[in-house]
Amino acid sequence: xxxxxxxxxxxxxxxxxxxxxxxxxxxxxxxxxxxxxxxxxxxxxxxxxxxxxxxxxxxxxxxxxxxxxxxxxxxxxxxxxxxxxxxxxxxxxxxxxxxxxxxxxxxxxxxxxxxxxxxxxxxxxxxxxxxxxxxxxxxxxxxxxxxxxxxxxxxxxxxxxxxxxxxxxxxxxxxxxxxxxxxxxxxxxxxxxxxxxxxxxxxxxxxxxxxxxxxxxx
Amino acid sequence: xxxxxxxxxxxxxxxxxxxxxxxxxxxxxxxxxxxxxxxxxxxxxxxxxxxxxxxxxxxxxxxxxxxxxxxxxxxxxxxxxxxxxxxxxxxxxxxxxxxxxxxxxxxxxxxxxxxxxxxxxxxxxxxxxxxxxxxxxxxxxxxxxxxxxxxxxxxxxxxxxxxxxxxxxxxxxxxxxxxxxxxxxxxxxxxxxxxxxxxxxxxxxxxxxxxxxxxxxx
DNA sequence: GCGTGTGAAACAGTTCACAGCA
DNA sequence: TGCTGTGAACTGTTTCACACGC
Numbered sequence: 001x002x003x004x005x006x007x008x009x010x011x012x013x014x015x016x017x018x019x020x021x022x023x024x025x026x027x028x029x030x031x032x033x034x035x036x037x038x039x040x041x042x043x044x045x046x047x048x049x050x051x052x053x054x055x056x057x058x059x060x061x062x063x064x065x066x067x068x069x070x071x072x073x074x075x076x077x078x079x080x081x082x083x084x085x086x087x088x089x090x091x092x093x094x095x096x097x098x099x100x101x102x103x104x105x106x107x108x109x110x111x112x113x114x115x116x117x118x119x120x121x122x123x124x125x126x127x128x129x130x131x132x133x134x135x136x137x138x139x140x141x142x143x144x145x146x147x148x149x150x151x152x153x154x155x156x157x158x159x160x161x162x163x164x165x166x167x168x169x170x171x172x173x174x175x176x177x178x179x180x181x182x183x184x185x186x187x188x189x190x191x192x193x194x195x196x197x198x199x200x201x202x203x204x205x206x207x208x209x210x211x212x213x214x215x216x217x218x
Numbered sequence: 219x220x221x222x223x224x225x226x227x228x229x230x231x232x233x234x235x236x237x238x239x240x241x242x243x244x245x246x247x248x249x250x251x252x253x254x255x256x257x258x259x260x261x262x263x264x265x266x267x268x269x270x271x272x273x274x275x276x277x278x279x280x281x282x283x284x285x286x287x288x289x290x291x292x293x294x295x296x297x298x299x300x301x302x303x304x305x306x307x308x309x310x311x312x313x314x315x316x317x318x319x320x321x322x323x324x325x326x327x328x329x330x331x332x333x334x335x336x337x338x339x340x341x342x343x344x345x346x347x348x349x350x351x352x353x354x355x356x357x358x359x360x361x362x363x364x365x366x367x368x369x370x371x372x373x374x375x376x377x378x379x380x381x382x383x384x385x386x387x388x389x390x391x392x393x394x395x396x397x398x399x400x401x402x403x404x405x406x407x408x409x410x411x412x413x414x415x416x417x418x419x420x421x422x423x424x425x426x427x428x429x430x431x432x433x434x435x436x
Numbered sequence: 437g438c439g440t441g442t443g444a445a446a447c448a449g450t451t452c453a454c455a456g457c458a
Numbered sequence: 459t460g461c462t463g464t465g466a467a468c469t470g471t472t473t474c475a476c477a478c479g480c
Contacts, residue, residue, distance in 0.1 A: 004428045007471065011424050015417040019399065033439060041401055045439085046473060053441060061440045062480035078420055079427050086419070097315035103399055103416040109423075150426050151419065175426035177419055181237065181321055183259055191425040193418055198321040199233040200411055201304070201369065201395055202296055205327075206229050207409040208368050208393035209297050210222045225449065251461065263461090264451055271463060279462045280458040 001054045010051045014074055015107075016041050017051070021071040033064035080108040087144060087173070088153040089164050091116040091126055091134045094179060095155030099126040109151070113143045137167070144171035151175045158182040165192075219272045228269045232292055233325075234259050235269070239289040251282035298326040305362060305391070306371040307382050309334040309344055309352045312397060313373030317344040327369070331361045355385070362389035369393045376400040383410075 020040050024032055034048040052059065052070075055077055059065045075081045086109050088099055098104075099114050114126050117137045124134045135143070143149065152173040156164050161180035168176065175191045178184055181199070184192050238258050242250055252266040270277065270288075273295055277283045293299045304327050306317055316322075317332050332344050335355045342352045353361070361367065370391040374382050379398035386394065393409045396402055399417070402410050 003431065006428075008421070009471070011421050012417060014424075015414075015420045016401075035439085044473070046475095047471095049440065050442085050472080057441065059440050060480070061478075062438050064439065078424055080420065084423055093315040093318050097311040098415070100311050101415065104419060107416040107420055109416070109419060150430075151423055153419070174430065175422040177422055183234075189429055191422050191429065193422045195413070195415070195418060196233075197316070197319065197413070198325040198327070199230060200413060201322060201327060201371075202233045202298065202325055203226070203229050204393040204395055204409050204411045205302055205369055206232075206296055210224075211407055211409065212368075212392065214222050227449075253461085262451065264453095265449095267462065268450080268464085275463065277462050278458070279456075280460050282461065 006054050010054060011078075013041070013043065013047075013051055014078060017048070018071060018074045018078065018080065021067055021074065025067050025071055029067050031060075031064045032067050032070075034059070036064070075108075083108055083110045084151060085110050085112045085147045085149045086151040086153060087111070087113040087115065087140070087149050087168075088155060089115045089137070089140070089168065090155030090157075090179075091118075091121045091124065092155060095153075096124075096126050098153060098155060098179075099132065100128050102128070112147045112149060113140070115140050115143075140167060141171040144168070144173060149173060151177070153177045153179070154184075155179045224272050228272060229296075231259070231261070231265075231269055232296060235266070236289060236292045236296065236298065239285055239292065243285050243289055247285050249282045250285050250288075252277070254282070301326055301328045302369060303328050303330045303365045303367040304369045304371060305329070305331040305333065305358065305367050305386075306373060307333045307355070307358070307386065308373030308375075308397075309336075309339045309342065310373060313371075314342075314344050316371060316373060316397075317350065318346050320346070330365045330367060331358070333358050333361075358385060359389040362386070362391060367391060369395070371395045371397070372402075373397045 017037060020037060034045040038045045038048045058070060058073060088095060088111060091114055099111060104111060111132065114132060114134050115137050116122060116134050121134045122136050126132055126134055150173060152168040154161055154164055154176060158180045161178065161182050162184055165176060165184045165186060169186055169190055174189065176184065178192055178194045181196050186192055235255060238255060252263040256263045256266045276288065276291060306313060306329060309332055317329060322329060329350065332350060332352050333355050334340060334352050339352045340354050344350055344352055368391060370386040372379055372382055372394060376398045379396065379400050380402055383394060383402045383404060387404055387408055392407065394402065396410055396412045399414050404410055
């Protein structure tokens with residue numbers, strides 16, 4: 001299957017498979033069936049097989065999948081086998097917390113720069129290791145091109161998010177994770193994923209209301 | 219349409235409509251067409267109408283929708299017209315940043331408690347206003363029942379996330395937003411929304427790789 | 437027996453196209 | 459004319475069911 005034909009939901013699950021496989025590998029498991037892998041992630045066995053089939057066949061009938069092999073294969077598919085550089089713009093509370101978030105590093109992402117236009121924030125240390133300080137926005141473009149950065153995280157207020165996105169795109173970034181509660185306009189060759197925390201909580205809240213109302217009946 | 223039959227994507231967009239409508243209302247706009255509303259959010263006009271039609275008909279043919287009325291109606295549908303109490307568990311860096319995130323308050327959520335089991339964190343101030351301190355997990359159940367809390371945010375490491383979820387559910391919480399990179403098992407009447415930041419970034423990264431590869435051809 | 441890979445069927449969501457109304 | 463509301467068509471995803479291999 002051509003890589004651009006892989007459904008988005010499949011890509012999301014691939015990431016979950018990898019995490020689960022790594023946990024199983026640590027636990028000393030050598031093979032796993034689609035049923036087992038699915039059960040751990042609340043998915044059907046058919047779903048797991050369909051997802052993996054997008055990238056060729058590497059299961060053994062009657063046995064299942066070899067955990068180590070499959071993990072390595074998925075890692076390659078996702079590109080998680082080589083480090084991918086990331087920059088983060090906006091060193092407010094959320095931005096600073098994300099800069100220190102270990103989860104990105106565990107997935108093979110390398111945060112190479114944190115930027116902000118507020119002079120009070122520039123120079124502040126935002127890494128657990130102490131080797132990352134907030135830099136001026138003036139240094140953004142150079143960093144992106146020198147370190148070949150393709151991914152950017154936007155953690156600025158909604159009012160400046162579009163301007164920041166424009167600068168990142170102009171510098172050469174091709175994928176954005178946007179925490180600002182506003183839609184971004186970007187060229188077609190740039191991917192944006194909006195992470196709108198309030199909207200997500202709103203969704204849970206609505207669902208809770210629905211289930212509560214549904215449960216009231218006789 | 220029965221409220222439990224509303225598609226999840228529609229609920230998410232409803233939240234976006236509301237934000238856009240509020241912006242338009244502030245801008246002094248009194249009516250808006252599905253085309254306009256859609257354009258602001260990168261949606262088709264048909265999509266907007268279908269979404270709104272789930273909740274009855276309140277558009278005027280030839281005119282469009284009255285901004286103020288529609289905003290009020292959507293607010294009611296989402297339950298955003300009355301405050302909804304929320305507790306947050308895990309006052310690490312991410313948890314502390316989220317506790318201070320204004321976006322939740324703007325949507326009508328009220329964070330009434332922040333909890334952690336680490337004694338070093340208990341008592342620390344985690345609010346912009348200074349009226350919210352980290353409390354012991356021992357106080358969780360009482361707070362949830364006294365303040366009638368239905369929503370919880372989990373910001374603890376993956377290793378303790380399930381245990382925290384169990385305690386929240388036992389206390390009476392019906393909806394969870396989970397920032398820990400692990401799936402949670404909960405009863406059927408409880409909703410969980412996983413916000414897996416690394417997975418989300420992975421998805422963007424994969425997409426970037428695909429588009430880059432696709433663009434190389436002749 | 438068990439378990440993969442895969443076409444067929446079912447389902448969900450989006451887009452189209454148009455009737456009907458201001 | 460402009461715009462809504464909505465059935466019909468379409469697209470994409472999930473589930474089912476089974477042939478084939480260990």
